[in-house]
Amino acid sequence: MGNQGMGNQGPHGRSRRKRPGHRPRAAGVVAAAVAVVLGAAGCDSDGDTTAPRPSATAHAPVWDRGPDSIAAVGDSITRGFDACNVLSDCPTVSWATGSDASVDSLAVRLLGRADAAEHSWNYAVTGARMADVPAQMARAARRRPELVTVMAGANDACRPSTKQMTPVADFRSEFKDALATLRKKLPRTQVYVSSVPNLKRLWAQGRTSALGKQIWKLGICPSMLGDADTLDPAATLRRDTVEKRVEEYNKVLKEVCAKNTRCRFDGDAVHDYRFGPAQLSHWDWFHPSRDGQARLAEIAYRTITAKNPVT
Template identity: 65%
Template sequence: MRGRRRFRTTVAVVTAALLSAGALSGCTAGEPSAVRSATRPAPSPTPLWDVSPSSVAAVGDSMTRAFDACAVLSDCPEVSWATGTDTAVNSLALRLLGPEKVAARSWNLARTGARMAELPEQMAGAAARRPELVTVMMGANDACRPTPDLMTPVEDFRASFETALFRLRKGAPKAQVYVTSVPDLKRLWSTGRVDPVGRQVWKLGICGAMLADAEDLGPAAERRRTAVQDRVVAYNRVLKEVCAGDVRCRYDGGAVFGFRFDGEQLSPWDWFHPSKDGQARLAELAYRRITAA
C-alpha cells in the first residue's frame, strides 16, 4: 500500500511539472492549442471571381459588333450585347456599370469577320486597358466558310485560343474572362430555311458551308451540314476545356449554343446575325452567368 501511494505521488509531481512547462500539448500561457484554434474564426478566402466587375472589354466578331442589327451591312455597336448603350438592349456593361460609366469603362474591340486566329491580337489590345472583365464571342466565322473543307482545324482553333489567354494574362493577369459558346448554326438553318426572305438572302453567300442550298435535304447536303455542326461542337469543347484551365475564366456552359433564336431575334436583313432583340437575349444570358455565385 505504501509503495502504491509513493508511485501515485511521483506521477502527480511529474505531471504537474510537465503541465507548468507546457510540454504535454505544445501549449503556451497554459491554454492548449486545440482550444485556442477552436475559438478563433477561420479567415474567409478571397473569391477569385468578382460578380460585379467595374470595367468591361469585349473581343470577338460581328455578333459583338451588332452587325446588321440596326441597318443593312453595318455595325451597330450601340446595341451590342456586351458594351452597348441602348437601354432597350440593356447590355452587359449597362447592367454591371450603369449608364454613367459605360462610355468611360467599357471598350468594344471586336471586328466583323474576325476568326479565332485574330483573337490573340484583340486580347493584347484588351489587356492594355487593364479591364476587370473581358467577354469573348468568337468561332462562328471559323465554321462559316464557303465550304466545310475551309473551316479552321480544331487544333489551330485551340492553339489560337490558348495564345489569346496567354496574351491577356501577360498584360492583365487578374482580368476575368467570360467565354460564350459558338451558336448552333444548324438550328439557325432549320429556323430560317422556311422563310422565303431568309433563303434569298442566304444565296448571297452567308455561311455557305451551312446555309447554301437551304432547301436541299439530300444526303450530300445533310453530310455537309453535319460536318459543320460537328466542327461547332468541337470548337465549343475547346472553349470549355481551355477556359477550365484558367481560374479566372467562365464558360457559358453552352448557353448561347442552346439558345433557340427565332425570327424575332434574327436580323431582318440577313436572317443570321442577332437583331436588337437577339442582342438583348445575349446580354441577359451573359449577365446571369457572370453574376452567378
C-alpha cells in the first residue's frame, strides 16, 4: 500500500539503512553457513522450524526485532473495514501497513514512513477465513518480506450459525498450511500472529448503538450479533458457543506458533483488549475505528520489538 513521508528513521530515531534486494545481514549469512555445515534442521511437515543447535545461532539472534519489510495477511480488520466509510475497506488506516498518521501503523513504527511506503504490502481480504490465508501467504511470499503479520479467525466464528463455524481441527490444519506455505519459500521470514478479538465483548459494546444494530442486520457476524437484543437461554448459549470457539482458535494459534522459533503470538493481547466506543467503528460498532487500529498497531509493535516473546 502507498504510505507517504517521514524520513527514514524508526519511531525511536534509530537510523535505518535499506539493503539492496533485502539481502540478509552479514551475521545472518554467517549463521546460515554454519548451520549448513553443522546440519541444522529446517522445517518439519507442519511448517514448524526445528530449534537450531546453539553453535549455529551463537552470533545472531533468531528473532530480529527490526525487520526491514512487512507483508500483512488476514481479514477485514487488517483492511480497515468500516473505519473510514460504511461497509468499505480503508487500508490507509490498517494497523499493519496503513499510512494514516493518527494510526501510526506497525509498518510506519518499524520502518519509518518513507520506507514503509516502499516495503510494506497488504494482502488481507475482507471476509477471509483461515482457509484463505495460505493463498494470501503465497502472494506475500513473492515480495520476500522479512516479517508477515497474520490476523485471521474472526470470520471462522462469524458464520450464519454456530454449526457452520470452522471446526477447531480444520482451523489448526489451515493455519499450519499457511505457515508451511510461507516456510517453503522463505524459511527465515518472521511471523507475528494476532489473537482473535473477543467477539462477545464487541457484541456487548455495540448493542448500545441503534445504528450499529441496523448495520449488523446486513449480515455482520450473525452467529454472535444476530438478534442482538435477545437475551433468552438459546441466544445466550449461541453467544457462549461462539465465545468458546474463539478461545479454542486462540489456543491453536498459540500452540502452533510456539513450535516455530520465528513466530510470535501476541499472548492473547488483542483478545483481551477492552475495545470501547472510541476504538470501534461508529458505523457498525464491531470493527475497529482509527483509534482501534492504532491500539492494534501498538500491541503488534510491542510484541515484535520485545526482547523476549510473550509466554
